[in-house]
Amino acid sequence: MKVFLDSSALIKRYIREQGTDHVIDICKDASEIAVSVVCITEVLSACNRLVREGLITEDQYTAIKQDFILDIESATIIDLTGDVIQASITCLEKGAIRSLDAIHVGAALAYGPDLFVTGDMKQKTIAEIMGIKVRFT
Numbered sequence: 816m817k818v819f820l821d822s823s824a825l826i827k828r829y830i831r832e833q834g835t836d837h838v839i840d841i842c843k844d845a846s847e848i849a850v851s852v853v854c855i856t857e858v859l860s861a862c863n864r865l866v867r868e869g870l871i872t873e874d875q876y877t878a879i880k881q882d883f884i885l886d887i888e889s890a891t892i893i894d895l896t897g898d899v900i901q902a903s904i905t906c907l908e909k910g911a912i913r914s915l916d917a918i919h920v921g922a923a924l925a926y927g928p929d930l931f932v933t934g935d936m937k938q939k940t941i942a943e944i945m946g947i948k949v950r951f952t
Contacts, residue, residue, distance in 0.1 A: 816929045818845040819893075821919040822857035823934035824952050825850060828886070829858070829879045830865065834934055834952030841932055841950065849891035851899075851922035853915055858883060893922035905945070912941045923947055 818841060827838040842848060862879055865871045871879070893899065895918070903921030906912055912920070916938040923931045924945060931947045933939050942949045 816845055817847045817849065817927070818842065819849045819923040819926050819928035819931045820854070821851070821916070821923075821931070821933045821935065821938060822854045822861070823938075824932040825854055826858050826861055827934065827952060829862070829883055830871070837950075837952050838932065841930070847891060848889075849893055849922075849926045849928065850887070851893050851919050852895060853918055855887060855892075857915065891926065893926050895922075896925065899925045902945075906941050909944050910937070910941050912937050917941070920945060920947070 820838070824834070824838050827835040828842065859880065862871070862876050866873060866876045899918065899921040901921070902924040903917040906917040906920045907914070916935060920938060920942045923942065924947065929948065931942050931949045932952060933942065933949065934952045936951065939949050939951045
């Protein structure tokens with residue numbers, strides 16, 4: 816099964832929160848995992864915020880970053896192409912969604928996953944409108 820994860824879902828592989836076990840199970844069953852290129856910056860940004868807020872230590876961040884980089888090396892990274900940008904614009908026109916979330920959905924459309932995994936309800940709604948099978952975590 817080809818799985819596309821957005822940042823809100825992918826971070827659950829590294830930071831324990833509601834939905835972590837579900838995301839881990841989905842990833843175990845995946846034959847291929849894809850993410851948008853913006854996901855890399857978003858996940859590490861979220862982890863840096865957790866360090867600043869004192870919710871994880873610098874050492875925990877370093878370990879998460881190492882694991883994340885190793886995992887990303889085996890994932891399919893969907894770049895910002897003309898097709899992704901056009902699909903993102905269509906998402907923006909379909910409903911209330913933030914620009915980076917629209918890029919995730921646009922990248923998923925370009926990739927053609929069997930399943931799109933997200934923890935963002937607005938993104939879930941737009942992805943479904945765009946005809947993507949979605950799992951909300």
